[in-house]
Amino acid sequence: MQLPTGPNCAGPLLQGGCALTFVPPEAGTVAFLAQSSEPINMDIFNDVGSGVGATGAPDLFASETGPNSVSATLTSREVPYGLWVLVPSWIGPYPSGAPLNVPFSTNAVALMQPFDAAISADSGDA
Secondary structure: OEEOEOOOEOEOEOOOOOEEEEEOOOOOEEEEEEEEOOOEEEEEEEOOOOOOOOOOOOEEEOEEEEOOEEEEEEEOOOOOOEEEEEEEEEOOOOOOOOOOOOEEEEEEEEEOOOOOOOOOOOOOOO
16 A cells, blocks of 8 residues: 655755655555655654654664665564654765755555445544
8 A cells, every 4th residue: 555655844855854654553564765866865763652752663774776766664563553754865975066955755655454445434534
């Protein structure tokens, strides 16, 4: 299942940029991907307890999967659900005159049981 990656924390450019996604309960595998026009790396962490002492665990570091692309995968009996933060970063050293910001995109997918389409709430679907 494709997971939506939410608003960027610092715009659609690297150097402090991040993306957010929500992993639903009972996912067994989750994969986080990022790509850019420049070589990048990426740190990904669960933000459980946000606002009251976020644990930041588990903390994943993405591996290179192709030119200017990275990914990280976590498989567990149940992947920690909730808010996950994806923080891609341009790889230094930064040459003199190099652009300070480069565009990037993120993606997240989860392996899980499908949602029951027969169920609905009178309050709507968040």
